[in-house]
Amino acid sequence: MARVEEAGDRDENKEEETSWWSPEAVEGGRGGEGPSGGSRGGGGGGGDGDGGRPDTQPQPPPPPPYSDQVLENVLENVLQFLVCRRDRNAASLVCRSWYRSEAQTRRELFVGNCYAVSPARALRRFCGARALVLKGRPRFADFNLFPLGWGARFSPWISAMASASPWLERVCLKRMTVSDADLAFLARSFPSFCDLTLICCDGFGTPGLAVIAELCRNLRVLDLIENDVEDEDEEVVDWISRFPETTTSLESLSFECVNCPVNFSALEALVARSPSLRRLRVNQNVSLGQLRRLMVRAPHLTHLGTGSFRSGIDEDLNATDLEQAFLASKSLICLSGFREVAPEYLLAVLPVCANLVSLNLSYAVITAEQLKPVMLECHNLRTFWVLDTVGDEGLRTVAKACKNLHELRVFPFEATEDSEGSVSDAGLVAISNGCRKLRSILFFCQRMTNAAVVTMSKNCPDLVVFRLCIMGRHRPDHVTGESMDEGFGAIVMNCKKLTRLAVSGLLTDKVFEYIATYGKLVRTLSVAFAGNTDLSLKYVLEGCHRLQKLEIRDSPFGDAGLLSGIHHYYNMRFLWMSSCKLSLNGCKEVAQRMPNLVVEVIGDRPKDLDSDTVEKLYLYRSLEGPRDDAPPFVSIL
Amino acid sequence: MEGEDVKNGGHGCPRLLDLIPNERVVQDGGGGRRRTFRRLDASEEMKLELRLGLPGGDLEEEESSALSLGFISKASRTSIRVFGAVESTNEGFQHQETGFFKLQSRAGTEKEHKTTWAYGEFEQQQSLEKEKADGTAGPSTSTQTRAAAVPVVGWPPIRSFRKNLATNSTKQTVEPETRSIVEEVKLENNKGLLVKINMDGIPIGRKVDLKAYDSYEKLSNAVEDLFLGLFEAQKDISANAIQKDEEAKRAFTGLMDGSGDYTLVYEDNHGHRMLVGDVPWEMFVSTVKRLRVLKSSHLSSLRFGSVCRKRTVTEC
Numbered sequence: 001m002a003r004v005e006e007a008g009d010r011d012e013n014k015e016e017e018t019s020w021w022s023p024e025a026v027e028g029g030r031g032g033e034g035p036s037g038g039s040r041g042g043g044g045g046g047g048d049g050d051g052g053r054p055d056t057q058p059q060p061p062p063p064p065p066y067s068d069q070v071l072e073n074v075l076e077n078v079l080q081f082l083v084c085r086r087d088r089n090a091a092s093l094v095c096r097s098w099y100r101s102e103a104q105t106r107r108e109l110f111v112g113n114c115y116a117v118s119p120a121r122a123l124r125r126f127c128g129a130r131a132l133v134l135k136g137r138p139r140f141a142d143f144n145l146f147p148l149g150w151g152a153r154f155s156p157w158i159s160a161m162a163s164a165s166p167w168l169e170r171v172c173l174k175r176m177t178v179s180d181a182d183l184a185f186l187a188r189s190f191p192s193f194c195d196l197t198l199i200c201c202d203g204f205g206t207p208g209l210a211v212i213a214e215l216c217r218n219l220r221v222l223d224l225i226e227n228d229v230e231d232e233d234e235e236v237v238d239w240i241s242r243f244p245e246t247t248t249s250l251e252s253l254s255f256e257c258v259n260c261p262v263n264f265s266a267l268e269a270l271v272a273r274s275p276s277l278r279r280l281r282v283n284q285n286v287s288l289g290q291l292r293r294l295m296v297r298a299p300h301l302t303h304l305g306t307g308s309f310r311s312g313i314d315e316d317l318n319a320t321d322l323e324q325a326f327l328a329s330k331s332l333i334c335l336s337g338f339r340e341v342a343p344e345y346l347l348a349v350l351p352v353c354a355n356l357v358s359l360n361l362s363y364a365v366i367t368a369e370q371l372k373p374v375m376l377e378c379h380n381l382r383t384f385w386v387l388d389t390v391g392d393e394g395l396r397t398v399a400k401a402c403k404n405l406h407e408l409r410v411f412p413f414e415a416t417e418d419s420e421g422s423v424s425d426a427g428l429v430a431i432s433n434g435c436r437k438l439r440s441i442l443f444f445c446q447r448m449t450n451a452a453v454v455t456m457s458k459n460c461p462d463l464v465v466f467r468l469c470i471m472g473r474h475r476p477d478h479v480t481g482e483s484m485d486e487g488f489g490a491i492v493m494n495c496k497k498l499t500r501l502a503v504s505g506l507l508t509d510k511v512f513e514y515i516a517t518y519g520k521l522v523r524t525l526s527v528a529f530a531g532n533t534d535l536s537l538k539y540v541l542e543g544c545h546r547l548q549k550l551e552i553r554d555s556p557f558g559d560a561g562l563l564s565g566i567h568h569y570y571n572m573r574f575l576w577m578s579s580c581k582l583s584l585n586g587c588k589e590v591a592q593r594m595p596n597l598v599v600e601v602i603g604d605r606p607k608d609l610d611s612d613t614v615e616k617l618y619l620y621r622s623l624e625g626p627r628d629d630a631p632p633f634v635s636i637l
Numbered sequence: 638m639e640g641e642d643v644k645n646g647g648h649g650c651p652r653l654l655d656l657i658p659n660e661r662v663v664q665d666g667g668g669g670r671r672r673t674f675r676r677l678d679a680s681e682e683m684k685l686e687l688r689l690g691l692p693g694g695d696l697e698e699e700e701s702s703a704l705s706l707g708f709i710s711k712a713s714r715t716s717i718r719v720f721g722a723v724e725s726t727n728e729g730f731q732h733q734e735t736g737f738f739k740l741q742s743r744a745g746t747e748k749e750h751k752t753t754w755a756y757g758e759f760e761q762q763q764s765l766e767k768e769k770a771d772g773t774a775g776p777s778t779s780t781q782t783r784a785a786a787v788p789v790v791g792w793p794p795i796r797s798f799r800k801n802l803a804t805n806s807t808k809q810t811v812e813p814e815t816r817s818i819v820e821e822v823k824l825e826n827n828k829g830l831l832v833k834i835n836m837d838g839i840p841i842g843r844k845v846d847l848k849a850y851d852s853y854e855k856l857s858n859a860v861e862d863l864f865l866g867l868f869e870a871q872k873d874i875s876a877n878a879i880q881k882d883e884e885a886k887r888a889f890t891g892l893m894d895g896s897g898d899y900t901l902v903y904e905d906n907h908g909h910r911m912l913v914g915d916v917p918w919e920m921f922v923s924t925v926k927r928l929r930v931l932k933s934s935h936l937s938s939l940r941f942g943s944v945c946r947k948r949t950v951t952e953c
Contacts, residue, residue, distance in 0.1 A: 124667030143791030144831065149841030149867075226796065230833070257798070363802065387802070413802055415795040443922065444793065528792065552787070568745040631841060632866035 008189065039597045066536040067205035075101035075307035085110050086559065096456045104128050111135070113573055114152055114176065115598065118624045119160030130169045131195075132157065136176035138618070139526075140551050140576055142200060145616070147604055149631050153203075154178040156629075168401075170195035170221075177201065187215035194249070195221040202228035206260065210239035215237060220276070223254040231260055241266040245273075252279035256305050261285040271297045278331075283303025284339035287312030295325040304329070306337030308366075309345065322348040336360035340495040343370045352366025353377035360385040362411045368394035376402045385409040388423045390443065395427035399434025407440040407465075417472045421446025425453075425478075440465035446477040448505060453487030457494035466491050467502035473529045473554075476506040483507055489514035492522070499546075502526035512536035537561030541568050546571050554579040559586025562617075566590065569597055574620040582614040590619065591637035600630070609635045790846075797831070834860065834928035836901070837935065839867050847922050853893055853914050860901060860930060861889040892930070900933045 082088050092102040105501035109129040114136045136152025154176050178201050238322040286307035311317040341364040356450050362385040371394045381402045425449040438460040448470050484505035513595040516539035537557040558581035591599040602616040603609045626636040835842040843863045850856045869885050891897025893914040901913040904927040
């Protein structure tokens with residue numbers, strides 16, 4: 001269950017930096033440092049890939065070349081050990097010399113918003129980059145809130161990369177549009193390319209995968225996670241067969257999201273000639289019997305995505321044989337798949353449960369009774385994803401068995417507002433009582449109480465991510481009938497490490513006051529159908545100094561609220577507001593007052609853009625100004 | 638005593654029943670107000686009104702607190718879909734406004750009828766009681782738009798491939814316990830139906846929600862809405878505006894009957910490509926998987942039912 005996580009952003013460091021760094025202090029000290037020095041030189045660099053202050057220092061006189069050269073060599077040798085981008089951002093601000101050395105030694109280029117900086121500018125600075133990690137659309141795009149074709153294309157990046165350096169080895173993209181042509185270009189242009197991870201992307205299909213398989217001879221990782229792989233039925237290509245006939249260097253192959261059937265014998269042969277393969281996640285067209293055969297070929301797997309977990313038609317699968325396969329897979333630590341699980345075979349996984357660190361049953365329609373025997377063996381589980389069909393009873397079992405659980409996600413079987421909902425506040429309380437080390441929770445339900453949320457806030461003080469989705473809109477505490485303000489308030493008060501919060505249910509301005517007062521570390525906030533007035537937005541924008549990503553929908557916030565954040569928008573990655581009460585004038589004012597912000601008004605149809613109310617607003621900082629690839633239904637103010 | 642209990646006499650027409658779930662205690666704000674239920678007769682079987690008033694049928698009341706209640710009688714537990722809401726008169730709460738409600742036509746069965754509150758209404762009830770207690774009757778901070786009964790795009794925030802779990806599960810044999818969960822759900826899983834639609838010559842595809850339309854004509858208009866802007870953007874910049882407009886208009890007329898420059902086709906669940914408009918609308922909606930707007934001149938070169946059009950990467 002890989003995902004591009006937010007380790008943090010440049011501006012995490014901003015507060016620490018500005019206290020000791022200022023352009024004036026650094027400016028005058030240039031020149032004359034000896035090899036034993038290492039004192040700060042002149043003129044710190046400003047901008048970086050995420051978009052920061054532009055470099056405005058005048059050029060100092062050139063220093064004596066010899067001492068400088070030694071210094072830079074030393075620096076480069078040291079800096080190559082710095083991996084974390086926040087550390088590197090800090091190092092680049094020390095002085096020009098450090099800036100240059102850091103730029104030359106940065107191997108992974110992370111751009112959190114692909115429109116914040118142009119490919120050319122980023123690659124000019126980081127000419128030694130071997131890995132590109134890019135994020136395109138924000139998360140609300142997953143829920144059909146962005147019209148198709150909005151943007152975030154990979155093409156300009158891969159073209160720029162080809163001109164900059166042929167040494168590209170790794171690409172990781174999230175929520176971008178990647179075409180088959182892009183994939184082909186990638187495969188042809190970079191001989192060392194070996195690692196492709198695509199998460200929640202779209203625009204490509206099996207033809208693109210075929211070219212990657214065929215031409216990337218050193219391919220180690222091909223991870224396709226939750227992408228929208230589009231293939232018209234008659235165009236499906238047998239991409240699995242395109243891998244070279246020789247032994248491959250494949251370490252990881254994940255294609256759960258590729259919906260078309262695969263050539264199984266080709267897949268089996270591929271696995272057989274991939275001795276380094278440790279992670280294999282197949283799609284739901286692979287039957288249980290076929291899975292068993294794959295497992296026999298690859299007994300050293302650490303991560304397994306089991307596909308359908310149901311025997312195929314005419315397949316006579318002996319449960320004991322399956323269990324043998326699991327017994328032999330002694331290295332398994334991560335299990336997922338179970339797309340059409342046949343519960344009678346579920347117990348076959350028992351042999352590996354004790355070693356499991358991560359288990360994803362979020363597609364498995366099973367009951368609490370079916371879950372229990374498996375769960376009770378999973379003592380070491382850190383990450384668990386499950387469907388709410390297991391009910392509160394199932395959650396109680398989880399709480400009993402998984403004392404070291406760090407991350408829990410409970411997905412709804414029936415994702416509608418008026419579904420019955422099988423989990424509730426009772427399940428949440430049970431989890432909080434049993435899993436005290438919980439750090440991250442995503443919980444979909446229909447019934448919740450403040451008391452339960454407060455209990456969780458006290459039992460699980462290590463929570464970093466708290467996302468509660470009460471599916472019925474505006475639902476109050478189902479016992480007291482009050483709003484859910486107090487529950488979420490308790491979370492921000494008691495969970496002092498909280499950086500990500502998603503709220504739901506009936507909420508007034510009060511909850512935002514709590515968040516602003518106590519949620520000082522919150523970086524990502526997700527709001528839907530909440531709040532009463534602009535005060536809510538004002539509280540948050542004025543109080544949450546670390547806020548970077550704010551996504552709001554269907555809440556009664558207007559221009560006044562929007563304008564109250566003007567002082568903060570340059571510190572944020574983006575703001576999304578849809579179906580609120582914004583007007584075109586308000587958005588235009590923001591655009592006028594903040595030249596380095598790109599303010600996009602998005603309509604479903606071009607004529608929507610003429611109206612005075614703004615249905616969808618997406619704004620983000622950028623070094624490049626308005627983008628030139630905006631489709632007709634986007635208006636950049 | 639909260640309200641009248643009107644039991645179903647087995648008439649076959651919908652009746653108002655006890656609308657308070659037994660386990661809930663409604664806060665009586667102190668006004669001692671009761672709810673009055675008006676009996677339904679045959680002519681009103683499609684509509685139900687719930688008003689707050691004194692016992693005995695006195696109906697003078699703040700107009701703004703009128704509750705419109707959709708009544709659903711049902712055979713199974715989960716097929717309730719009651720969307721009632723009220724105009725907000727209280728700043729402290731948000732409500733949805735609606736004049737719309739659904740009536741499931743399973744009324745008339747002899748089975749036990751049961752209604753449950755939609756939480757929207759329950760919360761409204763709460764706030765109304767509170768309102769009476771507080772005596773607030775400020776100006777309405779009107780909240781969401783109408784049509785609260787219609788599912789909202791992108792809510793709950795679940796990705797589409799997770800949303801299909803309920804329907805997909807029914808296709809296989811499932812264990813009896815899970816089967817019951819799944820079957821109840823299957824009947825109700827007819828929320829928005831998003832299908833992709835592409836147009837020849839336009840690189841950007843769109844998505845259209847077929848549940849939002851009930852006729853081919855409306856679909857045709859929607860297609861024009863979706864692609865007009867993109868179509869115009871593709872045209873030569875040097876062409877003057879009027880010319881572009883005309884061309885664009887021409888492109889989208891006659892989508893269904895083959896008379897226009899472009900024709901709407903679709904791909905059904907067997908992978909066959911068909912002309913849109915041949916089958917009844919409901920049948921179309923249940924079998925369509927994908928839509929395309931093809932140049933009419935390309936139609937004759939296609940063999941329907943076995944289209945082979947290879948996507949090539951050789952041009953890159």
